[in-house]
Amino acid sequence: MSGSIEVRGLSRTFHTTVRRPGFLGGVRSLVNPERVAKEAVCDISFDVAPGELLALLGPNGAGKSTTIKMLTGILTPTAGEARVAGVVPYEERERNARNIGAVFGQRTQLWWDLPVRESFSILRDIYEVPKAEHAARLKEFDELLALSSFWDTRVRHLSLGQRVRSDMAAALLHDPPVVFLDEPTIGMDVVVKEQVREFLRHQVEERGRTVLLTTHDMTEVERLAERVVLINHGRLVLDGTLDEIRRKFGSTWQVRATLADPHTPVEPLPGITLLRREGPQVVFGPDGPTAPTVHQALKQVIERYEVTDIALDEAELEDVMRAAYVQSEVRVEDRAGGA
Amino acid sequence: MSLNALRIIWRVTRLNFRAQLEYRSEFLMMIAIGAIWQVSVIVFATVLLSRFTGMGGWDSSDVLLIPATRMLAHALFVLFLGRMHGVGRHIQEGRIDTYLVRPMPVHRQVQLEFFPTNAIGDMTVAVGLMVGALSRSQLDWTAGRITYLIACLIGGMLLEAAMFTVVASASLRFPAADYWSRWLEELLGTFGSYPLNVLPRAVGGFLTFGLPLAFVAYFPAAVLTGHGDSTGVPYWLAAASPLLGALAYLGARLLWRWSLGHYTGVNG
Numbered sequence: 001m002s003g004s005i006e007v008r009g010l011s012r013t014f015h016t017t018v019r020r021p022g023f024l025g026g027v028r029s030l031v032n033p034e035r036v037a038k039e040a041v042c043d044i045s046f047d048v049a050p051g052e053l054l055a056l057l058g059p060n061g062a063g064k065s066t067t068i069k070m071l072t073g074i075l076t077p078t079a080g081e082a083r084v085a086g087v088v089p090y091e092e093r094e095r096n097a098r099n100i101g102a103v104f105g106q107r108t109q110l111w112w113d114l115p116v117r118e119s120f121s122i123l124r125d126i127y128e129v130p131k132a133e134h135a136a137r138l139k140e141f142d143e144l145l146a147l148s149s150f151w152d153t154r155v156r157h158l159s160l161g162q163r164v165r166s167d168m169a170a171a172l173l174h175d176p177p178v179v180f181l182d183e184p185t186i187g188m189d190v191v192v193k194e195q196v197r198e199f200l201r202h203q204v205e206e207r208g209r210t211v212l213l214t215t216h217d218m219t220e221v222e223r224l225a226e227r228v229v230l231i232n233h234g235r236l237v238l239d240g241t242l243d244e245i246r247r248k249f250g251s252t253w254q255v256r257a258t259l260a261d262p263h264t265p266v267e268p269l270p271g272i273t274l275l276r277r278e279g280p281q282v283v284f285g286p287d288g289p290t291a292p293t294v295h296q297a298l299k300q301v302i303e304r305y306e307v308t309d310i311a312l313d314e315a316e317l318e319d320v321m322r323a324a325y326v327q328s329e330v331r332v333e334d335r336a337g338g339a
Numbered sequence: 340m341s342l343n344a345l346r347i348i349w350r351v352t353r354l355n356f357r358a359q360l361e362y363r364s365e366f367l368m369m370i371a372i373g374a375i376w377q378v379s380v381i382v383f384a385t386v387l388l389s390r391f392t393g394m395g396g397w398d399s400s401d402v403l404l405i406p407a408t409r410m411l412a413h414a415l416f417v418l419f420l421g422r423m424h425g426v427g428r429h430i431q432e433g434r435i436d437t438y439l440v441r442p443m444p445v446h447r448q449v450q451l452e453f454f455p456t457n458a459i460g461d462m463t464v465a466v467g468l469m470v471g472a473l474s475r476s477q478l479d480w481t482a483g484r485i486t487y488l489i490a491c492l493i494g495g496m497l498l499e500a501a502m503f504t505v506v507a508s509a510s511l512r513f514p515a516a517d518y519w520s521r522w523l524e525e526l527l528g529t530f531g532s533y534p535l536n537v538l539p540r541a542v543g544g545f546l547t548f549g550l551p552l553a554f555v556a557y558f559p560a561a562v563l564t565g566h567g568d569s570t571g572v573p574y575w576l577a578a579a580s581p582l583l584g585a586l587a588y589l590g591a592r593l594l595w596r597w598s599l600g601h602y603t604g605v606n607g
C-alpha cells in the first residue's frame with residue numbers, strides 16, 4: 001500500500017455567530033444572529049510522497065490543525081478533496097483510520113485509567129495486529145522511546161513527556177503507512193524532544209512511513225524536514241525545500257571579513273551591500289531582491305578582496321520564518337484588497 | 340457486530356472494571372452513590388404516592404411495578420449505554436477527535452471510556468425493588484407477561500439512551516447543549532416513578548409526547564396490570580412501548596451519525 005497524501009483545493013469554512021457588544025447587542029444577537037464565515041483553510045493543494053516527511057508550518061490560526069483534521073477524517077471539507085493512502089478520509093473514516101496514525105500533542109488517545117501497556121494491548125485487538133508482531137514493535141519502540149520505565153503506570157499519572165511518547169507509540173503500533181502529528185513535542189524538555197525526533201527520523205528512514213507534522217519549533221523543522229509547506233490565513237504561501245525558503249525569505253545573512261590591508265577601499269558588490277566598517281573589519285549584507293545566497297556572497301567577497309579572516313552568520317531559521325510569515329501577511333492583504 | 344468487536348468490548352470492559360477496583364474506596368463510594376440515589380428516589384416517591392388516595396385507581400402493589408420497571412430500565416441504561424450522558428465533556432475536551440481517528444464506531448468508544456461502577460448500586464436497588472414488586476403482585480406471571488416485561492425493560496433502556504443520544508448529538512454542534520442532559524436526568528428521575536394520571540393533564544401530556552417518559556414504565560405497567568385502557572392514549576400505542584423504545588433508539592443513532600458527519604470540532 002502506498003502511503004501518499006494528495007490534497008487538491010482543500011477548503012474548510014467555519015460558520016460562527018458573533019456577539020454584538022453590550023446588553024442590547026446581546027439581545028439583538030439572540031433575535032437576529034450575525035453569522036460570519038471564517039475560511040480556516042482555503043484552496044490548499046500539495047502532495048506528500050510515500051516515505052517523505054513534510055512539515056506543515058504557519059503562524060497561530062493559520063489552518064494547520066484544521067488541515068490535519070480533514071486528512072484524518074475528523075472534519076469534512078467544504079470544498080476540494082484529499083486522498084490519504086488512496087482513501088478519502090472523511091468519506092471512509094474507519095478505513096482511513098487503519099492506514100493512519102495520529103498524534104495530537106494536546107490530547108491523549110489512551111485510556112485514562114489504564115496502565116499504558118493495557119491501552120497498547122487494546123489497540124492491538126482493535127487493529128488486529130498479530131501477537132508476535134505487536135511484541136516486536138513494542139520492543140523496538142521501547143528501545144527508541146524508553147517506554148518500559150513508565151508503561152505500567154496509569155495514563156492519568158504520567159508526565160506530559162511520558163504521555164506524548166506513549167501516544168506516539170500507540171499511534172504507530174498498527175504499522176500505519178501514514179502518520180499525522182499535530183505539535184507532538186509541545187511542552188517537552190530538550191532531551192525528550194531529541195528522543196522523539198530520533199524516533200520520527202527512524203520511522204521515516206527505516207520504516208518508510210509518510211509523515212505530516214506541524215510544529216512551532218524551528219529546530220525541529222531543521223532536524224527533520226527537507227520539505228515544508230507554509231500556510232497563512234488558510235492559504236498556501238509556499239511549498240518547497242528549506243533551502244528554497246532560506247533563499248526566498250532568509251535575506252538576513254551577514255558576511256564578516258577582516259581585510260589584509262585595512263586601507264583597501266570597499267565598494268558594494270552586485271546584490272551585496274556594505275553594512276559596517278570598523279578598521280579592517282567589514283560587514284556585508286544582502287541588497288535587494290537579487291541578493292545572492294550567503295554562500296555565493298562569501299565566494300564573491302573572497303574573489304574581490306584579500307582577506308585574512310572571514311565568517312558568516314546565516315539567518316536562524318526562526319528569523320527566516322518570521323520574515324516569511326510577515327511577507328505572506330502582506331501578500332494575503334494585497335489579495336484581499338484586490339478582490 | 341463482529342466477533343472481534345464483541346471480544347474487544349468484553350476485554351476493554353474487563354480492564355476498565357479492574358482499573359476501578361484498584362481504587363477501592365472510590366469504587367465502594369460509587370456503588371453507594373448509585374444505591375443511595377435510587378433509594379432516595381424510592382422514598383420520595385413512596386411518601387408522595389401515599390398522599391394520593393387511590394393512586395389513580397391503581398392497586399398499591401400494581402403501582403410498585405412502575406418505579407421497579409423504570410429503575411431497572413435505568414440501571415440497564417447506566418450499565419450498557421450510560422456514558423452517552425457525559426458526552427458533552429468529551430466533546431469539549433476534544434476526545435471525540437481522538438475517537439474519530441480509530442477504526443471503531445465513536446458511539447462504542449464513548450461507552451467503553453470507563454466502567455460505570457455506580458451502575459452496580461443502581462442495579463442492586465432496582466433488582467431488589469423489582470423482586471419486591473413481583474412478589475407482592477397479584478398478577479398471574481405467565482411466560483407471555485414475563486416476556487413482555489423484559490421487552491419493556493429493554494425498550495425503556497433504549498428509550499432513555501435515545502433521549503440522551505439526541506442531547507449528545509446536539510452537543511456535537513452546540514457544546515452548551517450538554518446542560519440539557521442534566522435537566523433531562525433530573526426530570527426522568529423525578530417523574531419516572533409515578534402513574535402519570537395522578538399528575539395534571541398537561542404535565543402527563545408533556546411526559547408522553549414531549550419527553551416520551553411515559554413509555555419507559557407507566558404505559559408498560561398499565562398494560563401489564565390491566566389499566567391499559569385508561570392511560571389517555573390508545574391501548575395499542577401504550578402496548579407498543581418496547582417497540583417505540585427500539586425505534587427511538589434507532590432514530591437517535593441515525594441522528595448521532597449525521598451529527599458526527601457535520602461535526603465542526605473544538606478548536607486546538
Ligand SMILES: Nc1ncnc2c1ncn2[C@@H]1O[C@H](COP(=O)(O)OP(=O)(O)OP(=O)(O)O)[C@@H](O)[C@H]1O
Nearest residue numbers: 014040059060061062063064065066603604606607
Ligand atoms: N471549530 C471551529 N469553529 C470555528 N472556527 C474555527 C474552528 N476551528 C478552527 N477555527 C478557526 O480556524 C482558523 C484556523 O485554526 P487552526 O486550529 O487550524 O489553526 P492552527 O494553524 O492549527 O493554529 P495553531 O498554531 O495556533 O495551532 C482559526 O482562525 C480558528 O479560529
Ligand SMILES: [Mg+2]
Nearest residue numbers: 064065066607
Ligand atoms: Mg493547531
